[in-house]
Amino acid sequence: MTATTETRIGQPYLAALRKKLPHAVLEERWQTDDQVTVTVKLGSLPEAVATLYYEHDGWLSTMVGNDERSLNGCFALYYVLSMEGAQKCHVIVHALVSADDLEFPSVTPKVPAAVWYEREVRDMFGLRPVGLPDERRLVLPDDWPDGLYPLRKDSMDYRFRPEPTADNETYKFVNDSKVETTVVPLGPLHITSDEPGHFRLFVDGETIVDADYRMFYVHRGMEKLAETRMGYNEVTFLADRVCGICGYAHSVAYASSVENALGIRVPDRAQAIRAILLETERMHSHLLNLGLVCHFTGFDTGFMQFFRVREKAMTLAEMLTGSRKTYAINLIGGVRRDILGEQRLTTLKLIGELRAEVKRLIDILVSTPNFEGRVKGVGLLDPQVARDYSPVGPVVRGSGHRRDTRADHAFAGYKLIDMPVHTQAGCDILSRTLVRIAEFFDSIAIIEKLLEDTPTGPILTEDFAYKPYKFALGYTEAPRGEDMHWSMTGDNQKLYRWRCRASTYNNWPVLRYMLRGNTVSDAPLIVGSIDPCYSCTDRVTIVDVNKARSKTIAYKEMERYCRERTDSPLK
Amino acid sequence: MLKLLREVFRTGEATHKYPFAPLEVAKDFRGKPEHNAVSCIACAACTIACPPNAISMETDVAAGTRTWSISYGRCIFCGRCEEACPTGAIALSPDFELAVARKEDLTKRAVFSLAACPSCGEPLAAAKEVAYVLDILTRSAASPEEAERARFLVSTCPACKRKHDVEQLARIGVERQMENR
């Protein structure tokens, strides 16, 4: 990309870094005007990341491991920081790890937000974060053989399926509490919502003392697939399927990462259409979450009403994209469907109806006496914990932090509008719900604004050529928060590396703190309030350490308890 | 509570009649890809574009056939095949009623014959593809000689074309040497 010195944003951060660590900075490379990769000496990596994070309003957006042995003989790490101080930009701290000893100093002791990333890079590349206290696997299944690292270029064909090494789960759950506790596992199968995950709650009586969870039951190996079987355009369709609710946000993030890397100018009309579809996706996703909040607080009529109205958003998506899931719309360089006059009018009609109907439902929800009682002051996320772990989306905005990628690092059609950001200071489930409600109505306003004066011209450009080993970030604000993608082009019309970080990835680590101190009956509600790519789990095993007995109860019982709060299953 | 009751009465019956009455889908809905085998030239553009490899093509040299197939079970209904197809032989229809009890019923095939290279007799490409390209080139050819040249280029296999080129070059070379003498 042709970034010029005058237009570059973020130079003060580099100057500060050079001043504080005079001998650490080796090189700086600008991908776009507001994206810079700065190479540091491996030993200074934690210090450099921590400096940007805590002294210059940086938030850790993602970390990318890359096997660059065929390019420079080393493995590479890229810590991506979203700088949200006076100048808004992305600074990527880059360091090379020797292929001989495979060790790097862990950043986690200085910046806790790095913990999952460093566990993942150990799973996928076999790199050893020295000083990282958590030695457990994160991504790979328990039955995966030791010493086989899927993302190393020379480790295996993407289709290799090692024989299972175990027929049962071997994951160790961590409990930090000082008192004796009861163990409550939930999962991995569950009934009400989406994906599997395995929770373990450590309780003292009815109170949750600590919690731990095992995720990645759905690890499929998409990043490996993207650099093997698929070409650049095919990966946009794969990115749709990162998540069944906010897949379009991933697709846009991926496409823009490649577009940023190659300096492709995407037509304005395509950018506006992308923003319209992203907001359509946010509408149906937020309605889903509002419905679930009703469900968990025992207000099932409200749940059905929200789902009934949500179908209007699905009709809108089907009309604009041909599928209820806003899938399959992006290509590198633009979009595949236009919004013609007839569709524009139908869209305006549908969102008008949605505004009126949802407003009535929200009135009903907030005037239900039980509702506030269940969500106010529950599931608190301390703003300092939020600062340490870099959560995203309504979760961080409900704890008073003004972070929204659409406003901080305007992308796609958001460059064409003024983007309001809603925050709430309550830090509880109520705050997160109120943020979502406000954002729902914003979505309608954004779509109206973009349809009012949509740019003219083409929706797709094919006027570019792929160049090898160019890399850049692409990002979107999905309904659940920032999605961050990093792509490096390869020399064979395929990606060399695609790194995809979904919003919920950044929200899981803080969940533990949100659960602590609450009652067991609130657990599904709290998990639901981060709007995870699933909200609860199937079975609940209760191990009462004090009484030396264990007992398994069905998830449905757990959920019933959450809704009715009578007849504790723990007794 | 009253508000809620009012909302419930205001809504009335919300449920679609489907399956007792047909359900209307949006215009340009992406349902089952309909393949029109007559228009298909077995060029394989769709097999390359298809992200999940639901469309594939297999060549059986011994039988002289090329078999195109689609698995509706693997299809993600993205419409890339429709976008890539040069003859409009595949398009997504509004049909969504695809559930089956036998997995074999999810597959549709089309068998095409292969054309042989007139020089060496080796199979070259699907006969329909060769005929289609020839049709286009002959129509746009400025002269009968150009049309004949196009026919040669299209119907000859790459190996024979190379051989032909080498022979031509050699002949030119010999002629030049003769001239130089």
Added chain:
Amino acid sequence: MSAFISPNDLTVQPGGLSMAADVARMKGSLLNNIRRSAYVYRVDCGGCNGCEIEIFAAITPLFDAERFGIKVVASPRHADILLFTGAVTRSMRMPALRAYEAAPDPKIVVSYGACGCSGGIFHDLYCVWGGTDKIVPVDVYIPGCPPTPPATIYGFAVALGLLEQKLKAETHVEAEGEAAPLAHPSIPYDLRVQLERQARQMAGYRQGRTIVEEFLSVLEARDATPVERRIAKLAGGEGDPRRAEIFAELAGTFSRMLTGGTP
């Protein structure tokens, strides 16, 4: 631990289950004589959520599968129908098998969505097994990515024997003298391709094709009016400003190419 499963031998199954003969007979009678509600248990074997949310949508007011007595239950022990979604990730193989074994016989297994039916876009990846039928026997396949709520209801109806399946395996064999017709033969090929490409860049593969077909049919029409005037009328008479813009762009390309310039 034995060696890796080679990519050329992906049909190797990770220890799937098969069905005993008496269970199969019981299942036949369940399918024929069901006179009560059918209870469904969802087994997520590593789906992306798309399928899960669409199943949700199928039981909520607009589609209301409970009209037919189809009810989603909380435990596999209550289930008549097991709905498997996802491409079966390695981590979910054992939990899924446990759920299958917990459900009482006879049970109907429905493989839901492209991933369930065949692994979908993930079919050959290292961390999946590539579809429900790699671990348990399947009775009904519901394709879709994801299947829409009406497609889900149709699938249930097929699973319960209430509706006949429409799709049948087909093989077309090229007929003697079969030839693919050339579209718009009266329009020069280069011009047509150029117009089609431009329409696609202006309005996408689908709407663009509709628009360019309208444009080409005006070009082709046997009409006394000069072609330029016909095209101008097409753009001028269009009520939708966006379509008018695209027609005007196509007209510009047409006249540039006609005068021998580059598109």
